[in-house]
Amino acid sequence: GQQVMQIPQYQHVQEGEDFTTYCNSSTTLSNIQWYKQRPGGHPVFLIQLVKSGEVKKQKRLTFQFGEAKKNSSLHITATQTTDVGTYFCAGRGTGGFKTIFGAGTRLFVKA
Amino acid sequence: NAGVTQTPKFQVLKTGQSMTLQCAQDMNHEYMSWYRQDPGMGLRLIHYSVGAGITDQGEVPNGYNVSRSTTEDFPLRLLSAAPSQTSVYFCASSFRTDFNYGYTFGSGTRLTVV
Numbered sequence: 001g002q003q004v005m006q007i008p009q010y011q012h013v014q015e016g017e018d019f020t021t022y023c024n025s026s027t028t029l030s031n032i033q034w035y036k037q038r039p040g041g042h043p044v045f046l047i048q049l050v051k052s053g054e055v056k057k058q059k060r061l062t063f064q065f066g067e068a069k070k071n072s073s074l075h076i077t078a079t080q081t082t083d084v085g086t087y088f089c090a091g092r093g094t095g096g097f098k099t100i101f102g103a104g105t106r107l108f109v110k111a
Numbered sequence: 112n113a114g115v116t117q118t119p120k121f122q123v124l125k126t127g128q129s130m131t132l133q134c135a136q137d138m139n140h141e142y143m144s145w146y147r148q149d150p151g152m153g154l155r156l157i158h159y160s161v162g163a164g165i166t167d168q169g170e171v172p173n174g175y176n177v178s179r180s181t182t183e184d185f186p187l188r189l190l191s192a193a194p195s196q197t198s199v200y201f202c203a204s205s206f207r208t209d210f211n212y213g214y215t216f217g218s219g220t221r222l223t224v225v
Contacts, residue, residue: 001170009151033213042201043154045213088153092210097161098169099144099210103153 002027002093006102014110019076021105023089030094032065032072037104038085079109113137117202117217124192124224132187132220134202140215142205143185144169145177147198148219154201160185161208192224 003026013019023032031050035043047056049065049072056063062075072089086104118133136143144159156169160179174196176188185204189196199221203214 006153030210033210035214042216042218043203043214044216048211048213050211090154090214097142097159097167097208098156099159099214100156100170101146101154103151 002091002096002098002100004089004091004100004102006089006105008105009103010106010108012108012110013079015081016078019079019083019107021074021087021089021107023072023074023091023102025070025091027070027093029069029091031092032069033090033099034063034072034074035088035090035101036085037088041085043088076107079107081109081111083107084109115202115204115215115217117200117220119220120218121221122223124189124222126192126194126224128192130189130192132189132200132202132222134185134187134217135183136185136202136204136215137183138204138206138215139182140204140206141182142208143179144203144214145175145185145187146201146203147171147196148201149198157187157200189222194224196222197224198222 005024033048034046037043054065060077086106088104089102092099115136145157146154158177160166202217206212
């Protein structure tokens with residue numbers, strides 16, 4: 001079945017450093033979504049990417065969707081303590097209804 | 112709008128007991144789903160529904176049943192609880208079924224099976 005792999009599992013950074021998490025799917029995705037979960041909270045939708053090679057920005061966050069629509073990345077520039085949490089990618093294969101989440105990357109930011 | 116409401120927030124069960132986790136949304140969302148979250152394993156899909164009367168299995172359906180008699184409600188039933196079902200359970204809904212809308216998650220149910 002469809003698998004979505006996400007790396008790294010954990011990342012410790014100093015405040016002000018950059019951070020990137022990568023997402024790879026075993027199958028071509030119709031689109032990809034990114035979520036953030038604060039410690040003790042629930043996942044919150046951040047953004048969706050649909051087109052091959054698409055790049056979207058939200059302030060210090062940059063999201064990319066690969067040309068083959070099988071991988072994606074989230075890059076945070078100059079991390080802040082408010083960025084702490086777990087970032088998940090989620091994808092669905094073409095023609096199906098199952099949304100599969102990656103295992104997530106937990107970000108720790110040291111002030 | 113309350114969004115997605117899950118009850119209870121916490122539950123302790125004994126092995127072999129059954130229970131129902133409730134999920135209700137007031138956004139007229141077509142798509143509803145249940146995920147379990149375990150450390151290091153992300154969110155794993157248990158069951159999902161694309162509309163009232165229609166449900167299907169996800170990645171880890173064994174030991175769980177669902178039904179969708181109305182658009183608003185999507186309860187998850189544990190038939191005979193096992194310690195392996197200790198987890199945090201999230202209900203999530205989306206406006207439509209075509210994955211062009213973000214999911215709205217409930218605040219979760221933390222379940223412990225002893």
